[in-house]
Amino acid sequence: MSDEKEAPRGRWTRRGFLEAMVSVPVFGGFVAAYLDKKTADDLKRKVLMEELGVSEGSPAFIRNAISNPPSNRLRVGIIGYGGEGESLVRHAGFAHPDWIRDARRRNRDDPRDKELEVYLGQSDLNIAITGVCDVFDVRAERAIAASAVAERPGGAGPNPPAKRFRRYTDMLDSGDVDAVIIATPDCWHSRMSIDAASRGIHVYCEKCMTRTEEEAHAMYRDVKASGIVFQLGHQNRQSESHLKAREIIDADILGPITLVEATTNRNTPWGAWVWDIHEKGGPQTIDWEHFQEAAANKVPFSLERFFRWRCWFDYGTGLAGDLLSHEYDAVNMVLGLGIPKSVAASGGIYYFKDGRDVPDVFQAVYEYPDRDLTFVYSATLANGHDRGLMFMGHDASMRVSGDLTVLADGASTRFKDRIEDGTIRPGQPMFTYQPGFRGIDAVTSATAAYFASRGLLYTYRGGRRVSAYHLLIAEWLDVIRNGGETCSNIEHGFEEAITCHMATRSLLEERRVTWDPVARRII
Amino acid sequence: MHYSGDTMTPGSLRASAFQVSALIALRLLIGWHFLYEGITKLTSPYWSSSGYLADSKWLFDDLFIALGSSTTAVTVIDYLNMWGLTLIGLCLLLGLFVRAASVAGIALLALYWLAAPPFAGYTYGMPSEGSYLIVNKVLIELGALLVVFAVPTSQRFGLDRFLARHSQAKPPVHTQPAVVAEVNEPVRA
Numbered sequence: 001m002s003d004e005k006e007a008p009r010g011r012w013t014r015r016g017f018l019e020a021m022v023s024v025p026v027f028g029g030f031v032a033a034y035l036d037k038k039t040a041d042d043l044k045r046k047v048l049m050e051e052l053g054v055s056e057g058s059p060a061f062i063r064n065a066i067s068n069p070p071s072n073r074l075r076v077g078i079i080g081y082g083g084e085g086e087s088l089v090r091h092a093g094f095a096h097p098d099w100i101r102d103a104r105r106r107n108r109d110d111p112r113d114k115e116l117e118v119y120l121g122q123s124d125l126n127i128a129i130t131g132v133c134d135v136f137d138v139r140a141e142r143a144i145a146a147s148a149v150a151e152r153p154g155g156a157g158p159n160p161p162a163k164r165f166r167r168y169t170d171m172l173d174s175g176d177v178d179a180v181i182i183a184t185p186d187c188w189h190s191r192m193s194i195d196a197a198s199r200g201i202h203v204y205c206e207k208c209m210t211r212t213e214e215e216a217h218a219m220y221r222d223v224k225a226s227g228i229v230f231q232l233g234h235q236n237r238q239s240e241s242h243l244k245a246r247e248i249i250d251a252d253i254l255g256p257i258t259l260v261e262a263t264t265n266r267n268t269p270w271g272a273w274v275w276d277i278h279e280k281g282g283p284q285t286i287d288w289e290h291f292q293e294a295a296a297n298k299v300p301f302s303l304e305r306f307f308r309w310r311c312w313f314d315y316g317t318g319l320a321g322d323l324l325s326h327e328y329d330a331v332n333m334v335l336g337l338g339i340p341k342s343v344a345a346s347g348g349i350y351y352f353k354d355g356r357d358v359p360d361v362f363q364a365v366y367e368y369p370d371r372d373l374t375f376v377y378s379a380t381l382a383n384g385h386d387r388g389l390m391f392m393g394h395d396a397s398m399r400v401s402g403d404l405t406v407l408a409d410g411a412s413t414r415f416k417d418r419i420e421d422g423t424i425r426p427g428q429p430m431f432t433y434q435p436g437f438r439g440i441d442a443v444t445s446a447t448a449a450y451f452a453s454r455g456l457l458y459t460y461r462g463g464r465r466v467s468a469y470h471l472l473i474a475e476w477l478d479v480i481r482n483g484g485e486t487c488s489n490i491e492h493g494f495e496e497a498i499t500c501h502m503a504t505r506s507l508l509e510e511r512r513v514t515w516d517p518v519a520r521r522i523i
Numbered sequence: 524m525h526y527s528g529d530t531m532t533p534g535s536l537r538a539s540a541f542q543v544s545a546l547i548a549l550r551l552l553i554g555w556h557f558l559y560e561g562i563t564k565l566t567s568p569y570w571s572s573s574g575y576l577a578d579s580k581w582l583f584d585d586l587f588i589a590l591g592s593s594t595t596a597v598t599v600i601d602y603l604n605m606w607g608l609t610l611i612g613l614c615l616l617l618g619l620f621v622r623a624a625s626v627a628g629i630a631l632l633a634l635y636w637l638a639a640p641p642f643a644g645y646t647y648g649m650p651s652e653g654s655y656l657i658v659n660k661v662l663i664e665l666g667a668l669l670v671v672f673a674v675p676t677s678q679r680f681g682l683d684r685f686l687a688r689h690s691q692a693k694p695p696v697h698t699q700p701a702v703v704a705e706v707n708e709p710v711r712a
Contacts, residue, residue: 020618020680026551026555027616027617030555030616034562111589
């Protein structure tokens with residue numbers, strides 16, 4: 001500043017240069033600090049993944065559900081077009097036109113609602129719905145309309161409408177169907193499956209597989225002998241996070257598992273099977289005598305019992321067959337548990353005192369002494385807090401929901417060194433697996449969020465949202481065409497049925513119930 | 524600070540060493556923050572803007588939600604964010620194209636604020652910086668960037684110096700004890 005003598009141009013002096021570069025060292029400091037952090041993080045992750053033996057990517061077991069292209073067209077019949085039946089048929093590629101219209105409107109109102117996109121993005125399964133069977137005329141008509149719907153996934157064109165059959169045996173004998181989807185009340189599952197199998201017709205059957213133990217034995221025997229392709233409706237078997245859970249169990253990350261806790265929490269009338277009674281329902285439109293042919297007890301016409309059949313043991317299997325079955329099947333898939341040694345179950349009608357005979361609060365404790373673990377199921381239909389599914393091992397715990405989290409245990413033997421050197425911090429997730437992480441699908445309604453969290457609505461394949469129901473149906477069709485085994489086959493179905501029935505018997509008989517593996521009977 | 528002549532002419536502020544250092548520090552801090560945010564997003568395979576967009580509230584929520592639900596829009600927005608933050612941070616830190624970077628930074632922060640303003644009664648799914656009823660740290664940083672824009676330091680203390688086209692002819696500086704330098708005047712030394 002005191003220099004006023006002749007000088008070179010202002011900016012190119014040494015001092016000027018230094019002033020200009022004043023922030024470059026700061027930038028250098030940033031780079032150094034960042035690289036430091038990155039190396040530490042990368043090392044931690046590398047060590048962890050190597051040690052755990054788990055891959056970061058999508059599960060290794062995802063089977064390619066469709067062989068491309070599905071060459072021969074299969075003719076499928078639907079028996080039972082209620083809530084579940086309509087959903088299954090939609091996931092097979094045939095949505096009712098009203099549903100499409102509503103889904104379009106919902107997406108317009110809230111772009112986060114992507115159900116229409118998921119429907120239209122399904123693979124074309126190359127099937128036709130050729131037969132429809134429902135005792136309620138309105139639903140049968142709806143099924144026919146869906147079978148001929150114009151807007152279908154993969155740009156497939158509309159099919160001619162299905163034929164309605166008054167009795168399902170007529171449909172099975174007609175020669176119009178190669179396979180059937182059974183979405184009726186549980187009391188019908190076994191006779192329908194056996195009748196279809198005896199005619200060489202493949203079966204997709206909703207859970208619970210049967211209503212009673214006797215039916216489970218008969219169905220297992222006949223379906224196995226027939227050689228048909230059988231799939232039981234447990235969507236969790238196609239859920240990406242459950243598949244990843246199995247990978248983690250196989251890598252023995254949790255250590256010895258001694259307790260598994262599965263839960264169901266719901267808090268709406270719809271969640272408690274108080275479903276809408278259709279205004280057109282009545283003795284003229286519902287073939288009541290036919291409906292209750294398979295029921296345990298016969299009663300006069302009742303709209304409530306028809307639309308809300310899950311509330312009665314005459315038709316359904318209660319919380320055990322309806323909700324425990326999903327949880328048990330998921331745990332069975334991950335751990336391969338099979339049928340338990342014994343169960344103690346209890347419950348009651350504590351909230352929905354509306355004339356039902358099925359409890360709305362239910363707990364079951366299963367013992368697996370040969371696996372050194374207990375499986376606990378806890379359910380209430382009067383609380384909506386999501387407790388998730390927990391696998392508790394000596395070295396770590398794993399929580400499975402729509403995503404998956406593994407937490408190291410502070411007292412772990414296996415991870416002791418890593419905990420001591422700070423690579424693993426107990427109390428914070430060791431890792432989380434989030435399917436579809438690239439962009440989230442914000443599920444919009446509370447009910448949908450519940451189902452989504454149980455992996456029951458959607459799963460993600462390669463980050464793309466796909467319906468688990470669709471994958472399960474697609475796998476079934478693929479096995480029909482190309483051979484192989486379905487993931488939810490008659491063996492697993494038998495295990496599921498027996499395990500659920502044991503709990504129901506324990507509840508109703510108010511005693512601990514045991515399975516005799518030699519005689520293969522519940523005692 | 525002293526103003527010489529026309530107060531609307533940029534670069535006509537006189538400031539003490541302390542003031543200049545404070546302004547430079549502000550620019551460097553904001554630059555560091557932006558650069559960090561940008562680089563971590565670039566190197567993380569899991570980050571996406573769709574979560575933030577899907578949770579948008581207030582006047583423009585429909586627009587942001589619609590953008591967050593469209594895969595093409597999200598891809599574009601992700602790239603703009605990752606690279607924008609990185610380049611803005613780099614520019615501020617190195618003192619290069621600082622005016623342009625400040626404007627871009629202000630625009631980004633304004634969008635962040637508009638998408639998820641911290642009004643009473645709004646709760647957001649993702650953990651966020653504190654809310655002080657209308658003001659939050661996004662807004663504060665926006666204000667800080669306004670200062671960086673209004674009082675540029677990089678034409679002297681930054682790489683912009685090498686881009687300066689002109690050196691203004693000025694009478695020799697008569698130093699007063701409190702005034703050390705003219706901010707943004709290339710020093711004729």
